[in-house]
Amino acid sequence: LLAAIWSFTFLTGATASVLRASVMFSTYLIGKAIFRKASVWNVLPASAFILLLYNPYFLFDAGFQLSYAAVAGMVFFYPRLYRLSPMLPKWADYAWQILLVGFSAQLGTLPLSLFYFHQFPVYFWLAGWVVVFGGAVFMAGGAALILCDLMFPVVAKWLGMALYWMLWGINQLIVGIQHLPGSVIGGIWIGAAAAFFLYVILLLLGATLAFRKARYLMGALMLTGSLGIVHAMRVHAQLSQKQIAIYSITNSRLMDFFAGDRLFTLGGDSLTVRQIAFSAQPNRWASGAQSIEMLGPDSLTRSNLMFDSPFVQFYDKKIAIVESGQLIKPGRFPSVPVDVVILANNPWVSIEECRRQFPFKTVVFDNTKHWKQVARWKSECAAEGIPCHDVREQGAWVSR
Structure with a gap:
């Protein structure tokens, strides 16, 4: 056998x-x-x-x-x-x-x-x-x-x-x-802790069937009630969330802005439903998004959200999306302090040039760039002690 x-x-x-x-x-x-x-x-x-x-x-x-x-x-x-x-x-x-x-x-x-x-x-x-x-x-x-x-x-x-x-x-x-x-x-959406406690609840229910003891059932009911309370607290916290997410999608960029249970999404017009589901959907579920609004490439303003290329402002967070070296030519823009710079589509710029034009706290490399260019930028960031995030290697960048 x-x-x-x-x-x-x-x-x-x-x-x-x-x-x-x-x-x-x-x-x-x-x-x-x-x-x-x-x-x-x-x-x-x-x-x-x-x-x-x-x-x-x-x-x-x-x-x-x-x-x-x-x-x-x-x-x-x-x-x-x-x-x-x-x-x-x-x-x-x-x-x-x-x-x-x-x-x-x-x-x-x-x-x-x-x-x-x-x-x-x-x-x-x-x-x-x-x-x-x-x-x-x-x-x-x-x-x-x-x-x-x-x-x-x-x-x-x-x-x-x-x-x-x-x-x-x-x-x-x-x-x-x-x-x-x-x-x-x-x-x-459940976390690892919730999955563990669900197993404890199932074991207690199995023990109830095996031993016919009310205390096991009471334990299962108490744990279930506790999970319900934790879930309610989590939903309440989501109503006041302010989250930005930049996802790792090959040769494309997708950004989500969560304002409570509302979601505004920028980019990803050419993405398939499958790509979005794989890269962004789990975070959207985890964040409790109830309504989704797609943002176009034109200048727009929403409650607590402004997009006027190359700038995005979401509540108190300022972002500059650098897709071309033209953006940092002297005299093109006055120096604008931002919280985050997103480098996309292989612009021929250095980190120092970006920093002079857009003094930033963090730089994010999306998934539209060649890996050699990203490696060069990472070396510059390491030499200058600048925080950086590569979504291709590190996954989505999320700011709360």
Whole structure:
């Protein structure tokens, strides 16, 4: 059995997800062979330890964390939930078990899913049925395909085509479920501390089911109430926020100005929805933006926000966007003190020239410049002791 597991692992290219599953199952089989009775709660940390010996950075990999959280959720919640199940016919009980397994895995991964992806899949239970039933048939068919390819090549050809179309159908069903109305609740933002306390709440609820003790339920309710209070305080603080964010987007610039729960965004006209979602959306969710207004390239004024190229003023913050060496020619502008200078589009200027024209506190390099130019500017900043921020290497620059 171990030989079959690892043959399949290497046959599929030993991808991270298959490798995790293979190590888990192999550890379980070896433990069962040695100790006769292997506890899953011993197998999980043992297999995780083996994988971390192979690559310690797996610990910070979202896939690694979600895999073990899903298995732990199934082991912890499934038996407790199944004990509460009603009596059902055999076929219905099998479908119910699959539903509970998926639900248990979802509970195990819920805090991490909200923390990493900021959304909740409403129809995960429906997708679980499709994947489990379809996956079981597909795996059996895959094994049959390997045997037929060795002994009956003609049959293998038709079986391979059937498996291909079956896999296509499974994918189409999953995509269809994904596009059902209300299939995803998005825009959910939680921090690492909130994710940790959500796990504590889930453990207390599991203990309530296991031991039927009211104190565990009371603890879960008290923690839930505390999280609600913290969230309300955070929302109240967001109503008075004044935040500027400059994002790292290849060959483009996107700036967000948060005034309470209002968001004004400048640039990014040529960006796709996917690019904005990847670079800016998490910060927008974290900042609680409720309304978004796109700002054009022309001179404009909004409440507490003024943009007249190359200057931006947001509340008491003054910014100069230097995209051309023409801006710092003697006599073009009087010397204007600013808080931040943004260097964009490879202007042939030095840091000292910028400093004479726009005396600044911080310089930000956006993602529209050549790396050699940025390296030269960084050297100048280091020599002069000037604070600088490169969004390509350091991520978004955020001022509060």
